[in-house]
Amino acid sequence: MCPRWQATSRREISKWIWPLPRRPAHHPFCTSAVLRSAGTLSTSVNLEDFPCHKIRNFSIIAHIDHGKSTLADRLLEMTGTIKTDSRSVNQQVLDKLKVERERGITVKAQTASMFYQQNELRFLLNLIDTPGHVDFSWEVSRSLAACQGALLLVDASRGVQAQSLSVFHAARERGLTIIPILNKVDLSTAQPDRVKAQMHSIFGIDPTDVLHISAKTGEGISGVLRAIVERIPPPSGEITGRLKAFLFDSSYDRYRGVISLVSIQDGVLRKGDKIASCHTRKKYEITELGIMHPEEVPTAQLLPGQVGYIACNMRQSSEAHIGDTLHRVGDAVEPMPGFQPAKAMVFAGIYPLESSDFPNLEESIKRLTLTDRSVAVQRESSVALGQGYRLGFLGSLHMDVFRQRLEDEYDANIVVTAPTVPYKVVYKDRTVMVSNPTDFPDVVDTSAHVCEVQEPIVKASIIVPEEYLGEMMVLCFEHRAEDVDHQYLETSGEGSNRAMLTCTLPLSEIVAHFFDKLKSRSSGFASFDYDDAGYKQSSLVKMMFLLNNKPVDALALIVHRSAEQRTGRVWVKKLHKVIPRQLFEVPIQAVVGKRVIARETLSALRADVTAGLYGGHYERKMKHLENQKEAKRKLKRIGRVDLPQEAFFDILSTRRS
Template structure:
């Protein structure tokens, strides 16, 4: 018996779950004129649920794609979705899994996305769960969480560019997780491609034999038909048993206006279906499962989820605070040992976020909560500024992470926010042995405390890896040393490319270091870093004074050697953006109780002597003195209004 079913979003081609007992139901794709067939569970036809119960762990493969920025991860994901019939083949499929507006505008992946595919190999039907991951170092936490749900990963390398800094970082991240790494060279059809040289780099850096590397072109589809067979043969199936009590790892979440929190889970043991009651190991809260399903590539309900599979669960979780990434879920009255979870993300860049309109505080608070549910690597603490009012101190993994978060707030939630200059967390060691973490310049000790009670001040350092052509070696060495870097070594990965290892203060790379790196190398250098601990440093707090009053939102902590240059630069920038008043505005920057720079915004002055045509000079002096006294009184009670451009000008450093 045939019946018409409602089309599933973005599900356009044939797939077969392999369930012999299921009946085939007629289905028309949402964007296709062809008649297509989908295998569904007969007892749930009205709900449109797919039956995937016939896929044991031996016929499931969970894998991800990792690579450097712009090496073709999202393009390869598009071709695999086309190859397995999840989406129709057309020239318009670009970044299908990059669902955020900011990802499409910037052309980068900032959020890991999963998609399930059905694929036949040597007569057997396989369920392939693909996770497309970001490439930039600022989103490495997304990569690490995604790898926890996989058993293998495709390491994609651009045949024209070769190994880049984040290629190395991502390889060791996957290797450390114990995943099977499948190397592939992409863009081999480009005129500038050098697949032999790139293969030698992979063999030299990762000790992978060059004859085991697949050569593909994700854009044209060349060799893509070999990708999934390679994944099936080289990636081990997930471990676990369907007979054991249900156990699942929560590795991603997002908020839906209609159903609340949606949880993306990797099923480690047992099975789960609609109507079951599950319990959070973290909070002990019980939930009733309203829907389970897979991303195909949109949310597609299934009859159940079982061991080895990756899918979403809707369980009427209404409160954002209830979702904890890394949590273990089990069935009610069947407790299990919690999974290790994830190491919490350590914020490396902090910035204050304030609403431009104080009346939007509550709506912005709700928007930040929903967005941090989708990006659990952001830390949130409320703070109050005398200049900007109530706001939040947010912690990010890097400056790009901060900028993307701001853009998502503005585009997805229509928020109008002001973000202060980024700072890094410092450490203060007191003479009594206690250590205090400093996340805001306002918490930094004053001059008296520094002299009498502080033993040392410390700042975070990072271990950096820079890859670039040999001819830029001198420029890269100079760039690192001028940013207080310590060169460890440099090695040649082939005849023309150099890998430089060095240590840099984190504060140096959160501003304009990356821009200078690209500028001095004409765009050929790549950069990656990881935290390497704290080192003693001569730190001071620089304050900005307007008519003698400190503006806490413009204060900054920096190395002593940078105070004079930075102080003069900030004073000049503020002079350009602060509007003239009816009194003089004195702009000063100070450190350790000493003024290091001063600028003056001249007052607006009325020509009070214009009505005097000749006559005694004493009459003109009387008018001028009266005006002078009025200016003094106005200066005492007048307040300097700081426009938004003043804060933005401090954030944006001039390009060198």
């Protein structure tokens, strides 16, 4: 060996080797930082003391703004999981994302383990928080899969809302035990007896089983904890059985790779164990595991019925398959039923403002879709906007939240195209799904080769006070509603009666402005929910916009034939406002096939070519003017209108608003 190498210390040699990233001590995922922020488990707590019969796994299901996050805060306080500071109030502890705190909604399921003592027994309670909006039904289904019970939370002043219906039925289909709870009973507008009658008529719940609480003041929270222990059945599992862990969520940490949330069904999982995936067949070694209390707290092992996190040097986001079953290497098990793949209902293109930012956008989308597997991702390119992605979402709110998370968490500067829905184009020999308007066939091609075009429809439910029922019917008919029906939820009692309006609507009619109009015309009292109802034949056309007789693919639309005239006039006027003037006259046209639906003309910038002529004959001035006209005619034939990114941003933002 070279004497120089012999005299060199190991510490100096390690400096020459390219180091892997190390977690700083202040990093939120560093073990020491976790112990300081979340605290270690008490010395009196041993996870081995909590077999299956002392474990309860439950979720909270509710409509938006019914107090679900506030109830979670009070449960964490009552069990001593988080400290109660008299100088401040814990608010939305489990809503960790910036978008959740700004909007006041839950968009990402979170897990928190609590220790609760009743009489002489101590129980381990695993709360798996769930969103309440229909656009995040994928998060709800994953949360409910790891639970045996659910708390159905209803506002005592607002009553049963539309989105509570779908979440309740999803929990009932999975066989979960439902604990009905009335929240906000301390308000002067609360009507507990009337709301309990609603719950009995809609859900078939016995009014005597309903708990009365005020999550804001803490009234009745102790009764909720007792009901969780007494009513919700414990999970089943064999500690001596083969290891079987159900993966129901994941996130990414740049220092540890993919962090997976698992529910242990059978066996014991320890640090250092070698595990394998039933889906990918890849093998890993457990480097860290623990429970969420509510932050990460490392433990020595996870037992049957317990819910926790694992880190196993999983580097690729695609390896963490939601619904996968993990088992010990060499000890194969029968995989558990996974989840049905999420079906995207709304599509939009996302492009960087600067083309050089595309690699950063690509990496940001990969990281963000790890925490939201319901997003469909496909690369695409546009002549006007360059390289980008076409993403599929479960709804318009889901799309807007994803956009905001890209901007907040990854500082992305992006342009989002108008939302579209997937259409079925039935040719004579095949059926094609089209989500990008540029791929939709032209009118001439449709008449020659296409048998029919189908659009997705939904079964909509609107719960609204009786006095707004007429306005809601008008709104539905304006958006091509069919099979409109209604029924009254109450026939007597204090206050106005409420009605539930049901109808079938084209999905394309509700992805843009429908929800805003619904809230505006009902003074904010209406609630809206919908379920997929398949596809139906419809008369649809592709509308293109021409600038100086050249199409702009990024602005293509798919519209119903009954709305083509109105839509064409509106959008050519908006384009006329945002497109910068050129040196030649620019016609702005909305066309369907070869028909021009609407037109606006952008006047040319005119230079005074006679300004430098001092005196002289009149024909001299006319010669300069004629030369200018000829140059403009030639420029119009060969000229090209380049839309700046700012103009695209303005027109697309206006289209979504």
